[in-house]
Amino acid sequence: MTEEITSHEELRELLGAPSARAVAKERAVLHERDRQWLAASPFCLVATAGADGSCDVSPKGDPAGFALVLDDRTIALPERPGNRRADGYRNILANPHLGLIFLIPGRTDTLRINGRAKLVRDAPYFDDMLVQGHRPVLAVEVTVEQIFYHCTKAFLRSELWQPETWQPDVLPSRARLIKEVESPAESLADLEHRYGPAYAQNLYRG
Template sequence: MSIIRTAEALHEIYGETSEASRIKVTTSLTPEYRRMIEASPFLALSTVGPDRLDCSPRGDRGGVVRIEDERTLSLPDWRGNNRIDSLLNIVRDPRVALMLLVPGSSTVMRVNGSAVISVEEALLTSFEIDGKHPRSVIVVSIGEVYFQCARAVMRADIWNPERFADPRSLPTAGSLLKAAKADFEKESYDREWPDRAAKSMW
């Protein structure tokens, strides 16, 4: 196997970046970037810690993050599985990266920066939904923001309903868990999961 090990060798293969690839990177939100981020209900949050990397899906009604100002985003940490992998990383290494998707759009937004975890009561209650609020909020300071080349989304054709997988052809969550632990009760898990998820969404 021939392996690339230096930046110089990579540049020899890929050449120079285009002007558009360079000028699209800004250190704060432009009005256009703001519109794209406000339209996104889903993102992937990447974090790094001393012993592990993590990439966590995040979704919400409407916009997945709230724009506080041109250089600050707030991401509520709604109920999940309590592994808190992302949060454990952030308290030890504040570097974060966000990739935001907008359903129907081939444009992907990227944000790199640093984050803190806030439990300020006023901030928590400002995200209240159905009488519930997140236990913490990830506050992201933007270091750089830009949009990603659309080719990946276009190649994947991910918004085309004709390309959607039939869920019945895929393993259920219970099946995945049973594959990890042979005596896991997958039938009861799959039967109870939809109702449990609906009751613990927020």
């Protein structure tokens, strides 16, 4: 029989209370080490939620330092060409709260930032976000409300950075997955061409 947890009291009874260190590590202002982390990070996960509570997590990646520090309480993330679904952006318009996790390859700890976001269509700092001639058409500007470093346990348990555990061929190629799951009418040859070498060469073209 499934036993559901339905109250904060039940949850705390099961998990126990957080340590004083875990509670006290929260900050609301960027430390110099946070700036250094952001300067070294080429990848983050952006979590948003719509007005109805529906959630989205979107990966964002660029050369290290793509998250631009504007001041001790504000950072900005550039838009890059994608599938134009704009799920996270639409969520931000309805609900500005978001969560970010910044990774550095090989590191088993992460930097977490929670805050409030707004979409900016232009600003002087956009010129600092130029990559391969691509100037973003918008940026997500985040006011930091909570920042802290997250422990290493998830990465150690998953062995994420251990090359001997990697299995990139455990599933079919990207092209084959698209044909099987999303677009069976397209030819495999066309999909393999789309996701071949040219795909990586056109990352900053709309």
